[in-house]
Amino acid sequence: MSKELLEIKNLKTSFRIKDDYYAAVDDVTLTLNKNEVLGIVGESGSGKSALAFSVMGLHNRAKIEGNIHFKDADIANISPTKLNKLRGDDMAMIFQDPLTALNPLMPVGDQIAEAILLHKKDMSTKQRRNKVVDLLNKVGIPRPEHTYDQFPHELSGGMRQRIIIATAIANQPELLIADEPTTALDVTIQAQILDLIRDLKEDMNAGIILITHDLGVVAEMADRVAVMYAGQIVEIAEVGALFDNPLHPYTRSLLNSMPSEDEAQDKLHVIQGIVPSLQNLPRQGCRFAARIPWVDESAHEENPELHEVTPGHFVRCTCHNHFYFPDESKEEQANGVS
Numbered sequence: 001m002s003k004e005l006l007e008i009k010n011l012k013t014s015f016r017i018k019d020d021y022y023a024a025v026d027d028v029t030l031t032l033n034k035n036e037v038l039g040i041v042g043e044s045g046s047g048k049s050a051l052a053f054s055v056m057g058l059h060n061r062a063k064i065e066g067n068i069h070f071k072d073a074d075i076a077n078i079s080p081t082k083l084n085k086l087r088g089d090d091m092a093m094i095f096q097d098p099l100t101a102l103n104p105l106m107p108v109g110d111q112i113a114e115a116i117l118l119h120k121k122d123m124s125t126k127q128r129r130n131k132v133v134d135l136l137n138k139v140g141i142p143r144p145e146h147t148y149d150q151f152p153h154e155l156s157g158g159m160r161q162r163i164i165i166a167t168a169i170a171n172q173p174e175l176l177i178a179d180e181p182t183t184a185l186d187v188t189i190q191a192q193i194l195d196l197i198r199d200l201k202e203d204m205n206a207g208i209i210l211i212t213h214d215l216g217v218v219a220e221m222a223d224r225v226a227v228m229y230a231g232q233i234v235e236i237a238e239v240g241a242l243f244d245n246p247l248h249p250y251t252r253s254l255l256n257s258m259p260s261e262d263e264a265q266d267k268l269h270v271i272q273g274i275v276p277s278l279q280n281l282p283r284q285g286c287r288f289a290a291r292i293p294w295v296d297e298s299a300h301e302e303n304p305e306l307h308e309v310t311p312g313h314f315v316r317c318t319c320h321n322h323f324y325f326p327d328e329s330k331e332e333q334a335n336g337v338s
């Protein structure tokens with residue numbers, strides 16, 4: 001039996017701005033296996049959420065091209081009825097902000113029960129309530145019977161995120177997308193929620209796409225990592241390979257801008273500039289070139305492709321072979337001193 005759960009091929013998601021369409025996800029190809037956490041990292045605006053929303057079929061005004069194969073269906077080219085059946089049943093999403101994802105006027109237990117009712121119409125009200133109480137227990141809510149009848153505003157941020165997770169896993173989805181699931185939470189609660197997501201992977205044999213800009217979270221949680229920049233995957237590898245041997249200048253800059261616990265770092269690297277807006281994205285050549293102006297133009301490919309440098313480790317553009325940080329000398333680089 002194949003391990004592959006999701007296969008995205010040449011996905012292009014474009015938004016209409018004035019009279020033109022601009023791709024926020026541009027030719028993304030990747031796979032996700034069962035019982036795997038794929039981390040997707042990148043700065044704000046790199047296209048992570050646009051990718052996640054495409055997989056969930058949640059864009060209603062975007063133009064989607066390419067294929068998203070999941071459970072014998074192609075989500076990029078599927079009828080709304082079939083999509084609704086998959087969503088919430090076979091695939092679910094945990095959103096960044098639990099407060100906006102919950103209905104403020106409905107007890108949280110009823111909200112989870114509603115998600116069950118949509119896909120399992122033959123359950124009695126009592127059975128549904130019992131199932132919700134079980135789910136609340138599973139996500140670590142201390143007094144589930146009591147919490148069932150509470151409203152979102154009566155719960156803390158961490159509890160609300162647990163409700164969102166309980167809703168997402170209510171129908172035991174095979175594919176779970178978590179978009180910055182811990183950003184709105186404080187550090188101790190963050191760790192608990194991440195533990196919970198990790199347990200779910202094991203319990204449900206689910207494939208999880210974890211979107212975050214926090215490399216620490218990725219290091220701890222992911223099996224593989226895709227780094228996105230300006231709508232493209234610039235590097236993808238197993239987590240160990242990516243952290244031990246980051247290749248793309250963007251990945252190296254992201255890692256270098258992360259405070260390290262074991263080394264005294266005088267100065268953290270600051271990535272120059274920002275991710276350009278959709279209308280200003282360079283569509284030709286290496287999209288990261290403008291942010292590493294000290295690297296010679298000739299280092300970049302004309303049409304940067306993903307190259308497999310070691311099995312399973314892919315990097316876009318040849319510029320990674322010639323990259324150095326501006327405060328390192330070229331001679332050190334050439335001598336392999338880093």
Ligand SMILES: Nc1ncnc2c1ncn2[C@@H]1O[C@H](COP(=O)(O)OP(=O)(O)OP(=O)(O)O)[C@@H](O)[C@H]1O
Binds near residue numbers: 049
């Ligand atoms: N509905 C939309 N219409 C027009 N442009 C959009 C729309 N949604 C996203 N964009 C643009 O697409 C690009 C990618 O956005 P996206 O939200 O996917 O980035 P992200 O990596 O998830 O960022 P963040 O970490 O801030 O959520 C950005 O330039 C954004 O402004």
